[in-house]
Amino acid sequence: xxxxxxxxxxxxxxxxxxxxxxxxxxxxxxxxxxxxxxxxxxxxxxxxxxxxxxxxxxxxxxxxxxxxxxxxxxxxxxxxxxxxxxxxxxxxxxxxxxxxxxxxxxxxxxxxxxxxxxxxxxxxxxxxxxxxxxxxxxxxxxxxxxxxxxxxxxxxxxxxxxxxxxxxxxxxxxxxxxxxxxxxxxxxxxxxxxxxxxxxxxxxxxxxxxxxxxxxxxxxxxxxxxxxxxxxxxxxxxxxxxxxxxxxxxxxxxxxxxxxxxxxxxxxxxxxxxxxxxxxxxxxxxxxxxxxxxx
Amino acid sequence: xxxxxxxxxxxxxxxxxxxxxxxxxxxxxxxxxxxxxxxxxxxxxxxxxxxxxxxxxxxxxxxxxxxxxxxxxxxxxxxxxxxxxxxxxxxxxxxxxxxxxxxxxxxxxxxxxxxxxxxxxxxxxxxxxxxxxxxxxxxxxxxxxxxxxxxxxxxxxxxxxxxxxxxxxxxxxxxxxxxxxxxxxxxxxxxxxxxxx
Numbered sequence: 001x002x003x004x005x006x007x008x009x010x011x012x013x014x015x016x017x018x019x020x021x022x023x024x025x026x027x028x029x030x031x032x033x034x035x036x037x038x039x040x041x042x043x044x045x046x047x048x049x050x051x052x053x054x055x056x057x058x059x060x061x062x063x064x065x066x067x068x069x070x071x072x073x074x075x076x077x078x079x080x081x082x083x084x085x086x087x088x089x090x091x092x093x094x095x096x097x098x099x100x101x102x103x104x105x106x107x108x109x110x111x112x113x114x115x116x117x118x119x120x121x122x123x124x125x126x127x128x129x130x131x132x133x134x135x136x137x138x139x140x141x142x143x144x145x146x147x148x149x150x151x152x153x154x155x156x157x158x159x160x161x162x163x164x165x166x167x168x169x170x171x172x173x174x175x176x177x178x179x180x181x182x183x184x185x186x187x188x189x190x191x192x193x194x195x196x197x198x199x200x201x202x203x204x205x206x207x208x209x210x211x212x213x214x215x216x217x218x219x220x221x222x223x224x225x226x227x228x229x230x231x232x233x234x235x236x237x238x239x240x241x242x243x244x245x246x247x248x249x250x251x252x253x254x255x256x257x258x259x260x261x262x263x264x265x266x267x268x269x270x271x272x273x274x275x276x277x278x279x280x281x282x283x284x285x286x287x288x289x290x291x292x293x294x295x
Numbered sequence: 296x297x298x299x300x301x302x303x304x305x306x307x308x309x310x311x312x313x314x315x316x317x318x319x320x321x322x323x324x325x326x327x328x329x330x331x332x333x334x335x336x337x338x339x340x341x342x343x344x345x346x347x348x349x350x351x352x353x354x355x356x357x358x359x360x361x362x363x364x365x366x367x368x369x370x371x372x373x374x375x376x377x378x379x380x381x382x383x384x385x386x387x388x389x390x391x392x393x394x395x396x397x398x399x400x401x402x403x404x405x406x407x408x409x410x411x412x413x414x415x416x417x418x419x420x421x422x423x424x425x426x427x428x429x430x431x432x433x434x435x436x437x438x439x440x441x442x443x444x445x446x447x448x449x450x451x452x453x454x455x456x457x458x459x460x461x462x463x464x465x466x467x468x469x470x471x472x473x474x475x476x477x478x479x480x481x482x483x484x485x486x487x488x489x490x491x492x
Binding site: 049050053054058062064115117161162163233234237249251252253254257259261262264265268269 | 323326328329330331332333334336392393395400403404407408410461462464465466467468469
């Protein structure tokens with residue numbers, strides 16, 4: 001029995017050993033960037049180590065450390081983004097051309113996960129609206145759907161996790177056109193590490209993190225609300241809107257507060273802000289909507 | 296089994312049960328529990344509780360299967376008490392790091408969130424087990440009553456595993472391992488009884 005207990009103890013220690021192991025970061029390519037007035041002021045960014053070692057990216061597995069371990073197998077070149085649906089002409093953008101479409105801006109945003117933890121991330125990119133203008137959507141387009149790469153040979157989590165692949169996310173057109181919504185190519189002044197959604201993702205800073213689709217290969221303009229992965233999985237837990245809202249709890253935990261990643265354990269809790277602190281900029285998008293119903 | 300050996304083994308079990316906690320405390324003070332230390336401590340103490348509970352429950356079937364190992368009964372109480380100790384640490388993690396010692400937060404959680412209700416139920420069931428773990432209690436209650444009361448261990452373990460499943464997101468299968476082991480331990484008694492009959 002002692003052996004069993006020792007074994008259990010050893011297993012427990014081993015289970016967390018990798019969390020502490022320093023690891024190299026994949027990205028090493030500097031990007032030329034310009035400052036942006038849309039960057040959030042007065043925030044201290046989370047460490048690059050934590051941003052790259054605490055990820056939800058189920059294509060590489062359900063564990064927070066799975067993406068940093070397994071995302072090395074993702075090939076980000078060649079890469080293209082196909083634009084289809086309600087557009088004048090279908091188009092395909094090569095990733096390198098896409099990165100040169102507009103000057104890349106440094107944008108520090110709060111990042112709030114639906115699981116009640118948060119980071120501050122210095123993203124690099126330009127407003128998604130700039131890209132959407134290049135897509136020439138038809139007036140009938142009311143929503144944008146983002147589809148992520150679905151390639152089990154590069155993404156080992158796809159076979160392991162019981163989600164409906166490819167990962168699908170979506171925004172209402174006015175949300176997608178909002179200047180804060182970022183088409184993102186990098187963080188900390190360098191190209192996106194694979195585990196953070198390389199080579200291109202969106203970032204919607206006032207919504208829970210899962211709304212910000214990663215490793216995007218397809219952008220589809222549609223007239224009806226598109227299906228979205230976590231909403232399909234558990235619609236009572238993950239709404240289509242999923243705006244950060246301290247007054248609407250997740251069924252399994254309160255959203256009033258959040259755990260700050262990288263903070264010491266006794267200082268980890270902080271209050272969650274309405275629309276993640278971007279209420280002044282985005283609250284008008286939801287005027288007259290019951291945010292309890294459209295969570 | 297000679298007394299000397301049992302005592303030496305007990306010391307080992309104490310070390311095995313306390314070493315992870317020492318490890319946790321050292322790393323906690325060094326701020327070295329990963330990016331989300333609250334989460335790390337929560338799962339560390341929660342998984343520890345379930346593992347110890349399952350080991351405790353495995354003692355009787357192992358003794359029935361291998362009569363030579365009958366002496367391991369002498370470890371059951373301490374393992375059960377360590378399970379309760381881990382469970383208390385797990386509860387403290389919640390009360391301190393999640394609810395911030397706020398009673399209204401806790402009442403909200405207990406009334407609205409079934410995974411917290413299940414977890415609390417498991418802890419509550421373990422309280423009388425810990426309180427009646429002394430030889431004096433066995434004498435006082437009478438062996439039969441005492442044994443009947445301690446059937447609660449099974450319920451506590453089941454409630455704990457249910458709490459684990461309800462607490463993780465859909466599609467997360469990490470509670471599967473401990474669930475399978477618990478099912479084996481739960482099935483072992485009736486199966487062994489049936490085989491012998």
